[in-house]
Amino acid sequence: MKPTNIKDPEYFHKVVDCQYACPAHTPVPEYIRLIAAERYTEAYMVNWESNVFPGILGRTCDRPCEPACRRGRIEEEPVAICRLKRVAADNKGEVRSLMPAVPKEKNGKKIALIGGGPASLTVARDLAPLGYEIHLYDDQKAGGGMMRSQIPAFRLPESVLAEEVDYVLDMGVHTHLNTFVSSMKDMLEKDYDAIFVGTGAPRGGDLPKLPGRWDTKENIHLGIEWLASVAFGHTTKIGKKVLVLGGGNTAMDCCRTARRLGGEQVTVVVRSPFRDMKASPWEIEDAQREDIPILNNMPPKKFVVENGKLKGIVFEKVAAIYDEKGKRTLIPTGEPDVFLEADDVLIAIGQDNAFPWIERDLGIKFGNWDLPVVDKITFQSTLDRVFFGGDAAFGPKNIITAVAHGHQAAISIDLFCRGESVYNRPAPMTNLVSQKMGIHEWAYDSPVVIDARYLVPHVDKQLALKDRTMEVELGFDQPTGFKEAQRCLNCDVQTVFNTSRCIECDACVDICPTSCITFTTNDEEAELRQHLSAPAHNTTQDLYVSEDLPTGRVMIKDEDVCLHCGLCAERCPTAAWDMQKYLYQVTKAAPIWNNSML
């Protein structure tokens, strides 16, 4: 293998699994350390710089970071990264003064944002400090998009949402609320220098061909529309027997909301096996905790409507068969069909993009599934001054992905407005600093605690079910937040190896608790992976290879289960190993908050 090029900014970035997995590349260990140090305000700002909505995401994020967390490869559970983010948001002090100033003198460029969700708000946040005049259009009465209409208040309190939406809107954004944009042509005729489309995936999936679907209009609802209607106070009750069709997070939100609106027997029915459900495991647990059974392997066969009144649904029983490639087919088992009674049915089987308002003769090309053709790096459409982001760009994902899109689209819009190539992307900001303070002292808490993951306390179930706006999760208190924060392995504190200093004494090999380090003759990667101190089967994790040492061997470190405990560096007599904190920050269109000042 060739020596590892640690100057490549992505090498050490990849070692910080959580940050690498985060679409917005939030510097997770950095803010977790700040939480442990009770510097909640700074922890919040590190988040705000990266993901714009720490309080919202600390409650609702899909958490791609947690399955990636190195701790999950060493013991049972990853660090509760998402809930620590909330600790920062809940305990922060005054933050407005730390946010970038918006120049009174504008730069003369006008930007329109269509849709008031996370993608558009991120674009606004990143461009406002540069003096752009920003106009945000949304058909809802307040900003926030799907975060407002689709996420129930018992998961995300209105006050938290409003606070973080307002941080952005208060940067001088001109809002055009209660305004449905019905024609892109009209928008293009206005004097905007660039238009960003962040309209999400607003069309709920339906079962239009299922027999009986159109026999009644009253009691069959589309999940996301129904959730929005509840959120805006138009719907306040539901029947006692409710069936929810679908296995995603929207289905979980629907069933739990139904429980709060009078649903006594709420049942989720999934066509596929339980293990194939798309909902996050913790959302499934929360639903089950509220006495909501989830039935699987039951696709709906027909709605039963008598005299114009919904009676229930007949379901077929199936089993999932997987072929060699893992492709699934649902085969009827031949068991008798099942009839389940229902006063109301909520259909939550996915959602799609919808652009009926974009005329097809404007130069904006559309491709498969009626999605616009959008550049994956620049988020530019085929019409150069129109940009897309969030669910509107590549279909439904999640909030944090929308935020990541927003940052990149903002960079493109800024480059475009300045007449530069949108492919002229800025490099990430990186910083690598030694943490050495003494023989056994580091500027981070190097000992590895063995605590298991702490559970977030919940409000009493009886109380929660009475009030749809009562937040169920109470969040970690400060002492528990500290203990959970200490579970973080500080993967951003990198083991940096200096070949010229190494005397090959083996001290690091002997001390390494997880047998990560090997000194051996060089070979091909596949061969080396078999013959290290411990087998290196996880090929998603790199091998860190040194240059040739005096004995002709090389140092090879398997990054996979390194605890970042610093013992290799402590036991190294020549400081060939050093623990160096690596900060990687995605460059934004405007400077927001300088983490390296911490």
Next chain:
Amino acid sequence: MTYIKPRFRHPELPKNKIGYAKADYEGAISTLCAGCGHDSISGAIVQACYELSIEPHRLAKLSGIGCSSKTPTYFLSNSHGFNTVHGRMPSIATGAYLANRELIYLGVSGDGDSASIGMGQFVHAVRRNVNMVYIVMNNGCYGLTKGQHSATADLGAQSKTGSVNPFPSIDLVGLALELGATFVGRSFSGDKTQLVPLIKAAMSHPGFALLDVISPCVTFNNQSKSTKSYDYVRAHLEATATIDFVPHKEEIRVDYHPGHSASVELHDGSVIQLHKLAPHWDPTDRNSAVTRLQESKIKGEILTGLLYIDPESQGLHDLEQTVPQALNTLQEEDLNPGAKLLDEINESFR
């Protein structure tokens, strides 16, 4: 601040035949200087015991005084241990071995502990062929008292403070050969590929097995004019042969090249395989070992590897023709056969 080794281990750490991972043979975190050769030797002992599938309760580690003799704390924390007075480990080991022949005895000593204060003890353990592994962690200086020359420091070697050693060194390997040792090897802490099989072979040898392991003192004896520094030792290493240890009943996979390889079978059926043999050297011939050692010394080489082994070796118990079971398990009726038998014996002398 880390004085504690984290408890997490590699989740895919392989297990040996008796179900233990290498981590089960570890000890407390070392308090020796960072980079000390002794820690590497501890690591090699852990590796050898793991590979030999030794049950930790079947091993006793003994040591004297010094940096070297602190190391038993840093390996095999589930085994028996005895930290003796300075230089007196061989007596304790002899006594323990006589009382209970069923344990594996691992003595750890240093150049001061063995070649100075304990010399009188060391030589008798060798000539009695006490069944033990005797590892000397040899750094040529007194590390605990800031690096004065020890008795194994080479003539002309310079200490960190600049004093030149005016005395010839004691070569424990040559001495042991002279005293009739039945297993003699030398190695280097920085070469685990050689050291681990040597320790395994030594542990399987029935009799006294000396391993003189050069172990650089990074703090006081790793400077440019030292002859026991990492750089000097690496530059002057000369191995008798590369060594493989094949435990009993395992398939021998390495090709055998006549003239370049040799294999020595031990009493328990395990085999020591030697490859790329040094010329004019036979591992079972004491004379050739002595000659080879002298030749290397004249050339300024540090000869390492297995130097001599007596495959017919018999341990002290066999030499003394004691009973096969451990003496500490003998009951009163075994030790006191009664007046009638005594009378019969006395009668036989009349």
